[in-house]
Amino acid sequence: MKTKTRPYDAAEYLASEEEMAAYLEAALEEGDLSLVVQALGTIAKARGMSQIARETGLGRESLYKALSPEGNPEFATVLKVVKALGMQLHAESIHAPI
Secondary structure (H helix, E strand, O other), X not given: OOOOOOOOOHHHHOXXXXXXXXXXXXXXXXXXHHHHHHHHHHHHXXXXXXXXXXXXXXXXXXXXXXXXXXXXXXXXXXHHHHHHOOOOOOOOOOOOOO
């Protein structure tokens, strides 16, 4: 008997605001732009890409493309998506105080 599988979709496992924020935070900590963009796309998919598109004023298809692993969104797009997701980016020093 063959085992049937389906592609893994992280969006199916992001059920709460806290999980979504932790997912984005982990991607930001890696410091890899493509990983951050992919995480935003996954979170937007979990929330509903059509809703995020309406809130950002961007087309749904454009968002899918921009937030795909091959996407290269403008920073303004990233900020709009983060705001529509009800999140915020933050910065902190990685160096210990002197």
